[in-house]
Amino acid sequence: MAPRSDEQFEQIRQQSRKNIQETALELFARQGYHSTTISQIAKAAGVSKGLMYNYFASKDDLLQKLVEEEVEAGVFALELAQQSFLPPYQQLELIVEETIRAVQTDVRHWKLLTTLSMQEEVMQQVKELLPQKMKESMALMIELFAKMGVPNPETEAWFFGATLDGLFLHYLTAQGTDIVYPLESMKQKLLSRYVAYKATNS
Amino acid sequence: MAPRSDEQFEQIRQQSRKNIQETALELFARQGYHSTTISQIAKAAGVSKGLMYNYFASKDDLLQKLVEEEVEAGVFALELAQQSFLPPYQQLELIVEETIRAVQTDVRHWKLLTTLSMQEEVMQQVKELLPQKMKESMALMIELFAKMGVPNPETEAWFFGATLDGLFLHYLTAQGTDIVYPLESMKQKLLSRYVAYKATNS
Amino acid sequence: MAPRSDEQFEQIRQQSRKNIQETALELFARQGYHSTTISQIAKAAGVSKGLMYNYFASKDDLLQKLVEEEVEAGVFALELAQQSFLPPYQQLELIVEETIRAVQTDVRHWKLLTTLSMQEEVMQQVKELLPQKMKESMALMIELFAKMGVPNPETEAWFFGATLDGLFLHYLTAQGTDIVYPLESMKQKLLSRYVAYKATNS
């Protein structure tokens, strides 16, 4: 009889919103943004079409919010390493391992992000977000290579980043085909390049 | 055998077709496949909507044909190098230089290809094409590294390919932003890894 | 008879109801009936959407109730004049002045009424209300002009009414533009037509 409390309402909203977002991400990643309809999302999420518009202003807005959250998650590995206070080489190892783990865990999400980063049709805000995150990541990597004592840390950071992302590009492309991508030996090869800088505390 | 007018017709057909394809590629790359309408392509190409259906059975078919041609162009650098009969290291140099040149020349085309390779919503045939070309390229690269005498040529080929494609991914992402991507020094760095194998036949 | 709390409840109800009505009138007048949503009214009135349905059966019903009250207010000037027991010409003056005052005071309300009177899409009941009130007003005006001794009081009443309403139509149309409508001199001109009938009872 008494109306639900503000906290109850807030909780319901959070849950519904999350439900819609996660369903949408799943479908966008599997079928692509344009090929996924609001009806499909609603049906998959078990809610009415209209409800989506209680939480997101439009289909575009939904994608927007989704990508923003995903992009934030994208630099997680780097921040994790930085805050681990491990020696630089071990941080590098951690970054590589964590990133591989993330990509393996969520192939679809990363495909979505990669696709969107290429598409100029995606909304302005997203287009601004990605290069910005790219810069932030690069800054962290440059700092790390500098600490390790690698010559030309900036060039090295770009190179390392390119190889890492190239690995994922290939890995993602190989998914769903009969190609078995040698992710593990690639990881070893990538790290082996910097193994000389490992023995910092000997 | 056929009367000359037939040949002329054929030539006109080819030109018209090519015109439509190139216009479509430009627009698909700039706006994405779904956000580009048949009307836009027709207007930009200076032909009628109806005419498009003389050359392509559908919008999907147009994309299909487009991607097929683009993918063929994608291994051009590798074949060029192979047929140059240069020493292996010089072939590698040629591959890197030619590929960079190609990507720089036609940013949009490569964005399109990369995007499409990620999208599961794109038609089945396209999806099959890319991994196949990936395999072909890998085979050529493995052979090249083997000739150069690099240990574990297979792993090396994957690694090399990942770095090269990662470079392009970053380069493409950086386009249209204020990031100036150090393509040239990346190229040097990539090749420097194999410089030890340069003087194999002296 | 009823316990005091019932009276209090009733008072609260009346206040809440009036609050909703006035907010709705404001919004309907500013944005039009169809462009105003129940949500907007609820938010602006500071109540929940659900509560609105405690007081009004539907959005249409809300408009209905609103218009009824407004229409009642519309003949107020005439009744006021009639009950003043002033000489006829002074009654005419009073009617003009009071009506002008009312329109100036509440531009939005009058815009709404005028708009609604034109729209056949508005519910049947409202459509019946306005001509009825029009007739009532005309009856009062005819009586007044007859008392003043104006020839053809019926035609004169229609003419007077047309001019008065025409003034308001123009005045309302001019609101929000850079046109400064000469309401005062129009008033003088309108009354000057009947000034000859002023000194009838001296």
Next chain:
Amino acid sequence: MAPRSDEQFEQIRQQSRKNIQETALELFARQGYHSTTISQIAKAAGVSKGLMYNYFASKDDLLQKLVEEEVEAGVFALELAQQSFLPPYQQLELIVEETIRAVQTDVRHWKLLTTLSMQEEVMQQVKELLPQKMKESMALMIELFAKMGVPNPETEAWFFGATLDGLFLHYLTAQGTDIVYPLESMKQKLLSRYVAYKATNS
């Protein structure tokens, strides 16, 4: 076999466009803008829903174009009189008669215009158009009264305009009810006010 000529296409377009516009005007005027759906217009016009969007960018745009044309028609009587080179009083007569004729002929169109002029929800352009036309009309009327030798031609023009429009407001409101509006005697009364200025050439 040969495609239609440009002229043929243009003619088809004109016809289709006109068909849609007139059907829409009829329905908007009868039911109001918001209560009329694109489906209704399409069905009544005997075309598909989609076709409307070949000619009008949106439902709003359709209304926009419609109102623009109607507003243009609104000053037709004034211009007609001005270009008749009749003596001023006869021009006034002509204006009154032509305007009455126009309103009688097309009750619905004028109801629509009057309604829209009141609604702030109608698009910006229309809102700007009406006061502008109002000014133009007033300028013409002031000139006319000045030529007639009426004192204070400006005030007189406003007054005349108000009465004329008031007549129509009442006439339109009376339509569809059992009130028989005395349009003819109103006309006489309106003109009689200026009959003293008739004998300009005696």
Next chain:
DNA sequence: TATGAATGAGATTTCATTCAT
């Protein structure tokens, strides 16, 4: 009595494709 999340019917809009000329 009061709340606002949720519904769903129905509105607007898009656009690949067809087809008469």
Next chain:
DNA sequence: CATGAATGAAATCTCATTCAT
């Protein structure tokens, strides 16, 4: 071979109303 008006299926979006709490 060439045209673009017309179609219609399917998409996105709106919002009055309901209802569990």
